[in-house]
Amino acid sequence: MNIIVLVKQVPDTEAKIRISDDGKHIDESSIKLVVNPYDEYAIEAALQLKETHGGEITLVSLGPAGAVTALRTGLAMGADKAVLIKADDSRFMDSQTVANHLSKVIKEREFDLILGGKKAVDTDAQQVGSLIAMDLNLPIITAIVELDLNGNQVSAVREVEGGAETVTCQLPAVLTCEKGLNEPRYPNLRGIMMAKKKTIEEKEISDGGIAVEIVSMEYPPQKAEGQIVGEGPDAVPELVRLLREEAKVI
Amino acid sequence: MAKILFFAEQRNGELRKTAAELATIAQRLAAKTGGTASAVLIGPDTHSCAEGLGQFGVKQATLITDSNLANYSTTAYALAVHKLIDKINPDLVLFTASATGRDLSPAVAGLAGNQVYSDCTQIDFVGSTLKVQRPVFAGKTLMNIAIDNKIAFVSLRPNSYPIKENACAISVDEFDPGLDEGAFTARVTEFKTSEATRPELTEADIIVSGGRGMGGPENFAGIEALADTLGAAVGASRAAVDAGWRPHSDQVGQTGKTVSPKLYIACGISGAIQHLAGMSSSKIIVAVNKDAEAPIFKAATYGIVGDLFAITPVLDAELKKIL
């Protein structure tokens, strides 16, 4: 069973995001970059599948040279090898362009399954997995919280408004992972040592990318300073009055 | 003169509130550009839903009633919408950024070799240029985008647009996309309706959330009672979810749901940046926390400092008096 896992390096969720001087991007100079949290669920799912079905796990990332760090983390968790498609300004590259670059590399390989995150926590776009599936003409199940594989038959659960869907399809397929699917393991020392010996193939992109036409980046409107209504249950009547008369929400 | 097509969500023949939001916005954009707005509905019994859209000023709806499409299938639905797009050539295709919309929209866009501008909180035409705003980095910044593509795919965040009634007559036609078996690559084989009697988190007007300060799963009964008094949904912080007190589907935040209700009441939640990411666009935020220094108070409109176990029952009782 050969599995491709899509891994994007993103700013840590704790990071304070500052808009860059050009007013259109963000200043990444002092930001800690990590593996996209949803991609960790994808890596973990791949590792668990490999444990039962054998095979090989290849991580694929499109990003600047520094994104090797994210790939090393995935290799330390237990993936076998990795490919970095080098592109400097890829953070907000048009998602279809990202998908094209990734598909091109994926197509050159033999694979049974492509796993990705539900969304990247920088773009919050939630689409690259689906775009790749359409590009490669594969079934897609997004935002899965349960996964079961029986021969070539995938059965996955996804949560939607009003309930949970069980979706089935045949391999090869693309699945994107939601929190709740599993608990990603931490790389241990041995994993980290072994990762150093694993190969990360680097590719250059020739045709560059189309950037989204960003007009500007702005901070969300500053909310008016809130007020502490009071302490303890005695403050409740005043809170209720404010909600009704000032905020008019009840 | 924008020609706008929007995917109107329904379940079991009942129009979702988000469809009314989309109808309102599609109609407004069409009116502004002197264009047209039409809806597409997929499912066996959608005629009355389509009629319902007339309430929001939409004059045209297309039904896809293929009985094979009674159950959702990403690729089949995407192909069906794609074929309709081929037929009517819209300039803009709108979806709701709901679980279904976020699954369907990139598949439709992908078939057109395009992408979606997802989860937008603002949309407008300036001349023939479409301008959208979308929160990125979990809402830490907002990205303004100008789109000049001939066809643009956009999904809109639920609860970001007020619904406006504007009744008119609606004409309804049918479209047969002529799908073959090959279209159904992934199929929904089972749908488990959640037992929850409360509103959907992402669509709720009011949410009451509990965090680690709740101390245990049994104490959520207090939050649920309060929620029921308010007709609200129940949410949770990741700490409460990871402790196993609440299901994952209740989690609000960066790795949970993004919500923007009119009123969000946070009980025993400290206000970590990842939690704020999911709820800071709520219109009014109330925080109940025993630690006056908790960061949630910086985000809150109104705060009460104190023990939530003493405060929430009184709040429930006070609200019962007036609701």
Ligand SMILES: Cc1cc2nc3c(=O)[nH]c(=O)nc-3n(C[C@H](O)[C@H](O)[C@H](O)COP(=O)(O)OP(=O)(O)OC[C@H]3O[C@@H](n4cnc5c(N)ncnc54)[C@H](O)[C@@H]3O)c2cc1C
């Ligand atoms: C990658 C990543 C993603 C994350 N995604 C999310 C996410 O989506 N959503 C999310 O919520 N978190 C998320 N987190 C976790 C986040 O960092 C916090 O750990 C979490 O939000 C804390 O939850 P909490 O506020 O319930 O708990 P705590 O931070 O422990 O706060 C509990 C609060 O309850 C108060 N309290 C205790 N007892 C009482 C009482 N009796 N009465 C009143 N107040 C009381 C305390 O004063 C305290 O402020 C994420 C973290 C990471 C690293």
Ligand SMILES: Nc1ncnc2c1ncn2[C@@H]1O[C@H](COP(=O)(O)O)[C@@H](O)[C@H]1O
């Ligand atoms: N540059 C990238 N390199 C590798 N994988 C990516 C990249 N961008 C997105 N992905 C994958 O697609 C998922 C969804 O990303 P997005 O559509 O940007 O929210 C991510 O969780 C990754 O698994």
